[in-house]
Amino acid sequence: MVLxxxxxAKQRATDLxxxxxxxxxxxxxxxxxxxxxxxxxxxxxxxxxxVHFDPDIIPPKLFITSIELEVSPGxxxxxxxxxxxxxxxxxxxxxxxxxxxxxxxESKHLGVRVRSAVNPKEFNFLLNPLFPRYHDMVKVGSVEPxxxxxxxxxIKMA
Numbered sequence: 001m002v003l004x005x006x007x008x009a010k011q012r013a014t015d016l017x018x019x020x021x022x023x024x025x026x027x028x029x030x031x032x033x034x035x036x037x038x039x040x041x042x043x044x045x046x047x048x049x050x051v052h053f054d055p056d057i058i059p060p061k062l063f064i065t066s067i068e069l070e071v072s073p074g075x076x077x078x079x080x081x082x083x084x085x086x087x088x089x090x091x092x093x094x095x096x097x098x099x100x101x102x103x104x105x106e107s108k109h110l111g112v113r114v115r116s117a118v119n120p121k122e123f124n125f126l127l128n129p130l131f132p133r134y135h136d137m138v139k140v141g142s143v144e145p146x147x148x149x150x151x152x153x154x155i156k157m158a
Contacts, residue, residue, distance in 0.1 A: 003038035013063040028100030036127040066141035
């Protein structure tokens with residue numbers, strides 16, 4: 001399985017530790033919980049980052065990382081839609097954060113496949129860096145520069 005993530009600096013593009021989410025939290029975790037946020041395809045990874053760009057401060061460079069996973073059945077959990085908290089798409093939803101923290105803390109799965117709030121027809125994967133043998137199963141495949149198309153930033157400003 002191949003997943004994708006985007007970084008603003010080349011040296012961060014190979015970091016699979018989940019330290020950013022640990023420091024700042026995210027949609028599916030509170031600060032203090034390690035999670036590596038990834039997407040099922042490169043365009044979703046781009047969209048997931050685009051929504052966080054400040055239109056006045058366009059990142060000068062982006063890097064897209066392909067992440068290769070060696071997974072066997074049962075290592076990735078896909079919760080049913082009924083398991084999502086009410087209003088899970090709202091930024092800062094505490095119930096979503098608590099649920100993600102629980103998934104990571106229980107460490108039953110290498111990752112959790114969740115719907116994207118940007119495009120609910122597609123999925124992001126929350127990888128658990130503390131899962132046993134994580135570093136044996138999760139590897140950087142490639143890192144490539146990704147140009148920022150200014151037309152996308154203009155759309156956000158409109």
